Amino acid sequence: MTGPVATAVMAPAVPGRLQLAGVSKVFGRGDQRVVALEGVDLTVEPGEFVAVVGGSGCGKSTMLTLAAGLEEPTTGTVEAAGGVALMFQESTLLPWLTAAKNVELALRLHGVGRDERQERARRLLAKVRLGRHADKRPHELSGGMRQRVALARVLAQEASIVLMDEPLGALDAMTRDQMHDLIEDVWQESGFSVVFVTHNVREAVRLADRAILMGSRPGHIVQELQIELPRPRVMDAAPVAALASELTRRLREEVARHDESDYFDI
Amino acid sequence: MTSPTTSTSEQEASPLGPRRFDVGRWARRSLAPVILAVALFLGIWQAVVLTGWRPDYLLPGPATVLAALGEISAAGEFWQALGRTLLRALTGFGLAAAIGTLLGLVVARSRLLRAAIGSLVTGLQTMPSVVWFPLAILLLGLGEQAIMFVVVLGAAPSIANGVLTGVDQVPPAYFRLGHVLRAKGWNLYRFIVIPAALPSYVGGLNQGWAFAWRSLMAGELLVVIPGAVGLGNRLAFAQEFGDAAGLLAYMIVILVIGMLADLAFSALSRRIRLRRGLTVR
Ligand SMILES: Nc1ncnc2c1ncn2[C@@H]1O[C@H](COP(=O)(O)OP(=O)(O)OP(=O)(O)O)[C@@H](O)[C@H]1O
Ligand SMILES: [Mg+2]
Numbered sequence: 001m002t003g004p005v006a007t008a009v010m011a012p013a014v015p016g017r018l019q020l021a022g023v024s025k026v027f028g029r030g031d032q033r034v035v036a037l038e039g040v041d042l043t044v045e046p047g048e049f050v051a052v053v054g055g056s057g058c059g060k061s062t063m064l065t066l067a068a069g070l071e072e073p074t075t076g077t078v079e080a081a082g083g084v085a086l087m088f089q090e091s092t093l094l095p096w097l098t099a100a101k102n103v104e105l106a107l108r109l110h111g112v113g114r115d116e117r118q119e120r121a122r123r124l125l126a127k128v129r130l131g132r133h134a135d136k137r138p139h140e141l142s143g144g145m146r147q148r149v150a151l152a153r154v155l156a157q158e159a160s161i162v163l164m165d166e167p168l169g170a171l172d173a174m175t176r177d178q179m180h181d182l183i184e185d186v187w188q189e190s191g192f193s194v195v196f197v198t199h200n201v202r203e204a205v206r207l208a209d210r211a212i213l214m215g216s217r218p219g220h221i222v223q224e225l226q227i228e229l230p231r232p233r234v235m236d237a238a239p240v241a242a243l244a245s246e247l248t249r250r251l252r253e254e255v256a257r258h259d260e261s262d263y264f265d266i
Numbered sequence: 267m268t269s270p271t272t273s274t275s276e277q278e279a280s281p282l283g284p285r286r287f288d289v290g291r292w293a294r295r296s297l298a299p300v301i302l303a304v305a306l307f308l309g310i311w312q313a314v315v316l317t318g319w320r321p322d323y324l325l326p327g328p329a330t331v332l333a334a335l336g337e338i339s340a341a342g343e344f345w346q347a348l349g350r351t352l353l354r355a356l357t358g359f360g361l362a363a364a365i366g367t368l369l370g371l372v373v374a375r376s377r378l379l380r381a382a383i384g385s386l387v388t389g390l391q392t393m394p395s396v397v398w399f400p401l402a403i404l405l406l407g408l409g410e411q412a413i414m415f416v417v418v419l420g421a422a423p424s425i426a427n428g429v430l431t432g433v434d435q436v437p438p439a440y441f442r443l444g445h446v447l448r449a450k451g452w453n454l455y456r457f458i459v460i461p462a463a464l465p466s467y468v469g470g471l472n473q474g475w476a477f478a479w480r481s482l483m484a485g486e487l488l489v490v491i492p493g494a495v496g497l498g499n500r501l502a503f504a505q506e507f508g509d510a511a512g513l514l515a516y517m518i519v520i521l522v523i524g525m526l527a528d529l530a531f532s533a534l535s536r537r538i539r540l541r542r543g544l545t546v547r
Contacts, residue, residue, distance in 0.1 A: 070442055086446045092439045095542040096461050105457055109447045139543020157447070 015082030016046030016160040016193045018067055023076035024218075025062050035218035036062040040076070042212065042221065046160065049187060049194045051204035052212045053247065055255060059219025060197040061089065064163045067195065082160030089165045091146040093138040099125060099149045100134040106156040124152040128182060144175035148182070155186060162187075164196045168203070177235060180206055184232070201251065202244040206235045211247060215254045222254050292533055300525065326511045334511035335518060343495070348519070351486065351496035354410075358417030359478045366422035366474060367467075370429025371455070384430065387423045395420030395481040399488055410494065413485040420481035421474035428470010432463025465538055472531035479524055 023040040026033060037059045044050050052060050065071045066078050068086045093102045100121045107117035125134050128148040138146055147167055154162055164183075168176045184207060187194055198204055204211045208227055215222040225247060229239050308328045315327040322330075338344045373383045395416050402412040436459055444454045460467075486498020497520055504513035539545040 068446060070445055084446075086442075088439065088443070090439075092443045094440070094443075094458065094461070095544075096464070096538075106447050109449050109453060109457070137541060137543065 013079060013081035014046050016191075017079075017081050018042075018044040018084075018161050018193060018195065019077075019079045020063070020067065020073075021077050021079075023063075023066060023073045023078060025059070025066060025071070026074045037066075037073075038218040038220050040219070040221055044161070044193050044195055046193055047191050049196065049207060049209045050212060051208035051210070052195060052197045052214060053199060053201055053204045053251065054214030054219070055216055055251070056199065058214045058216035060199075060214060061165050062219065063214075064165050064195065064197060067161070067163055080161055083157060084161045084163060085154045085157040085159035087147075087150055087154050087162070087164040087167045089167070089169060091138070091143075091150045091167075093146055093149055093153075095138050098135045098137055099130060099141065099145075099152075102138070102149055103152045103156050106153045110157065120156065121152075124155050125149070127155070127186065128152045142175075144171050144179065147171065147179065151179075151182065151186070155190070160192050162192050162194050164194065166197050166199070168198075176203070180235065181232075183207065201247045202235055202240060205229070205240050205244045205247065206233050213247070213251055213254065223250060225250075292536065296529060296532060296536075300529065323508075324510050326514065331511050331514040331518065335515040338512060338515050344500075347495050347497050347500045350494055351482065351498065352523075354413060354417070354486075354496060355479060355482050358414050358482060359421060359475055361414065362418045362421035362474055362478055363425055363471060365418060366425025366470070367429055369422065370426035370433075370470075373426065374430050374433040380430070387426050387430070390419070390423040391427060395477060396484040396488075399485065403489065408489050409491055413482065413489055416485055417478045417481045421478035424477055425467075425470045425474040428467045428473070429463060431470070432466030433459055435466060436462040465535060465542075465544070468531065468535045468538060472528070472535070475527055475531065476524075479527070483520060 020040050020042045023037060023042075024035065025037040026035050028034055040063065042050075042063075052063065054060055062071075064086060066073050067080060068084050069078070069080070070086075093099075094105070097105065100118075103121040103124055104117045107120055112120065122131070122134060125131055128151050130145060130148050130152070133141060133145060138149070141149065150167070154164075168179050171179065180203070183194075183196075196204070196207060205227055211225045211227055212221055213223045213225070214220065225243075227243060229243065233240050312327055315322075315325055319325070326334075369383070369387070373379045373387070398416045398419055399412070402415045406412040406415055440458050440462055441454075444450075444458045449457055482496075483498045486496040487502050490499055490502075497516055501513060501516045501520070504510075504516060536545065
């Protein structure tokens, strides 16, 4: 429960550590100029599960885009040690490939030979419990199944940092619960660090070791909160609910400081 | 995996069920209208003949022409002409496809080239390819090369354009995915951009074929190469000899080839779209 962490000195690069120091991001010029992020300092330790919570448009996706190296920060530095994988807000499976081939593509682009990648793709799909749907194309799968394929693809990259941008936003509560279990399982098994963006506060409390609250205009980190509830946690359990409402209260305060009303789910 | 809520997840059925290309269905949906069109065409033709607008020896009815077609197709020269024309069409189209695809890919990759050549390609496309024949004959002589030149020039811009449109329409999310998966340079094109551009590319090929076929027929009407007579030449000969039934018979052959090619392309593009869930059956 501290303010933004001061990171004047960069810690040495350990695989799985993600460091953003003094990061700001400006889009456009003149009238179009938008300061999406300002003065963001964030360190994610190897193996840590960090949830980023904030209203719509506060720069969460932008932060992940920078962390994944898809864009350069306007100021500040981003250091990601080890590979970075990104799971997108909506699943971006390639529609011309079957589930298995989508996973295999990630392996292929990482130089894995044919037999090995077929074998590994099957294993990963079995891990996300899609073994029987390996040969279906994305449009033949449900939204939840598609996100599981996307998860398998992320796992195939064997990254030490996994970024997830509201990957469960479009799913129903039931499927979402299943995905929480699955994500927690694979995270505990593989030991990568996670930055999980969501505007669902409960989801953050359900999953994360630490929640980062973001405010908008310009996007910045307002607070962070260690979540020390024992795992496994249950989304509807009282301790999760209590902490979630505490987080919500803080976010409300933050929003109240701004005129425009951002929204977030509780 | 101890959570009881997840154990049923494998039973989730796909909402749409598996979709595979279905020949019977394709025949009903694509072939039936074609057959109806042919019937209508024959009906109108017969009606015009019955009005007596032109004497029988100038405008014979479908029955006479079909009989002529049977007679013509019994002769070796028909098959030689058909073979010659198809050979030219496939060579010309193949060349145009190679050139158009390469041009499209090169131009798509460079913003500057795109701006410069992109409009040139569009400009070329607006020009009726027959217009090139006088120049082609002047430069290359009355021969095979002149025909190929015009066929390629007619078809390649459409094919290049198909590539360009396809690449332009690749969703930005795919490029981001490519970056995350570390697909760079040729790999990005091979695994992501080209497959994503495929539907539009097939559209370009289809249009390119149509232009190639038109250019070829124009060429065969204009250019006669002794010993290398094509369907278009036969059509011209029939007119010169006043053989109306033969003329119409050759026209029908040319029409049917065009329609078959079109059917093949639409089946191909339908198949691609079906596999991607871009269309319902
Ligand atoms: N490529 C871009 N060009 C211009 N402005 C952008 C771009 N990307 C993001 N922005 C702006 O930056 C701000 C932050 O956007 P971002 O997508 O990071 O928000 P977010 O927190 O992910 O929102 P949401 O929860 O709705 O996904 C917004 O005001 C947005 O309009
Ligand atoms: Mg976002």
